[in-house]
Amino acid sequence: METREKILLEAVKLFASAGFGAVTVDRIASAVGIKAPSLYKHFKSKRDIFQSILSEMERRDAENAESFSLPADTAENDPEGYQGIPVTALLGFCREMFVYWTEDEFASAFRRMLTVEQYRSEEMNRLYHQYLGEGPLQYTADLLGSYDEALTLYAPMHLLYGIYDSAGDKQAVTARLEQHLKTWYKERTGGNDNELSEK
């Protein structure tokens, strides 16, 4: 891995556990395996590292969006994209998202970093909600046509992210998610894989 990328990965992991303000450039450097001044050959400041993490996530996010089967845009900008999607496709999307935010090393650390930085500034708060809070909730609500149903589908995923982080048996948490999705599906459709828009 290139040094620059390695710096971003180690930095996001450190920011995730201690927060930006409590991580020293020395600790980042030693996690990478270099000395602190060498960091400045790649980034112009500690803050620049942080900003580059945000950019990197944005890049990966855009990259991933193409491989997903669901509409990436919001309901207002793209109302036609929401027609004729089967509920099972939505559940598959939920599984994909869960695996992504828990098992992808960068994404998982980024999620924890946003969690601990969310109250520091208006912008961090915006990003937290965009990626992990009201963003996905609203997206789900648009698909389901019901805010309340979106809550019962998405909120458990959100809670399980945090439980997954410290779980000894990660597999058991994934099983809980699976159980949740199955139960939710049964409660909602009675077993028929209706299209979302026919609700």
Next chain:
Amino acid sequence: METREKILLEAVKLFASAGFGAVTVDRIASAVGIKAPSLYKHFKSKRDIFQSILSEMERRDAENAESFSLPADTAENDPEGYQGIPVTALLGFCREMFVYWTEDEFASAFRRMLTVEQYRSEEMNRLYHQYLGEGPLQYTADLLGSYDEALTLYAPMHLLYGIYDSAGDKQAVTARLEQHLKTWYKERTGGNDNELSEK
């Protein structure tokens, strides 16, 4: 308010938004309206302030537990306490909890502080889950006799805590919670206020 209490309140608010490591004793002091060295007349170190916040929360928690109508112990230690509780009592308890963690100044800041400190150490992680994660979830699961139902009841509350924090219209978030509790109640009981144990 006594200076000591005021220090704890201002400190927990600052720790909530920036994290322990990023808050200087100078900032705490100036929020209180004194100079930094004066803090040391009340606490022996910055870390001592942090620990005292934990103790203070523990004290308030014990104080509050008495005024609640639901059993405070866990199901294993007190299995009889879980008999004959009406579902509506559980919903009332949920409302109480939501108001407490969002509107009580100290409790709200404490919740945000735990949220941003949860990945720093094993102990912080334990406390986060005890107060806000698996703790209340397991408690609810014990009452309902179903982990899955507990998820659909508690997880939305947990997600709405975070949404409440940055909401312009706090009243609207409380309304969303109310809507969630009502829908959950209807879905579960069909309108009959059964006792939990009869499930």
Next chain:
DNA sequence: ATTATAGGCTAATAATCATTAGCCGTCAAT
């Protein structure tokens, strides 16, 4: 072959920070 660039290093710097020393006024108890 020479050169330029990238990316590592050590040493130095200036700022920030937690903490201590020691002083002073207030006020309740003797």
Next chain:
DNA sequence: ATTGACGGCTAATGATTATTAGCCTATAAT
């Protein structure tokens, strides 16, 4: 009236930290 504890203050100190200066090596381009 005296005392002593409480709780504020200023000034000082030592540790930590982000950042810069300047040097060295390897490698790629001319």
